[in-house]
Amino acid sequence: MPRPHGFSYEQHAGGTVLITHHGRPATTLNGARAARFLAEVEAFDPQLVMARWTGNYKRGNERTARDHPRNRR
Template sequence: MPAHGFDYEIAPSGEVVITHHGRRATTLRGERAAEFLAEVEDDPQGVMARWTGNYKRGNERTARQHPRNQGR
């Protein structure tokens, strides 16, 4: 399994299917699929996270400290 859970497959039709922990996260077609394939070689996990919208936004610590998440 990939380090961060992302993987991708290229379908015979040219579509790119990105999965996260084995579940389909998104499907890219046409020009977007070509752009993704050109970019994915540098940092595959980071690129797939960005393309699926599943990446850290910098607010995780703030949310963890919110009173409703304190278990009280």
């Protein structure tokens, strides 16, 4: 699966975090969610973490899931 790219984040006053993808806003996190995100982005690959938090991570394995015996008709 290709590694996600193009994500960045900005931490604003008041604990708000804005995640962008190729310069366009993808999501905004506030409060406890922002704190959890910041802790996770420091510990793991930032691009993968941001892709997961924005919901843009299900790429490349759809065909594999479709062909799984459990999902066939």
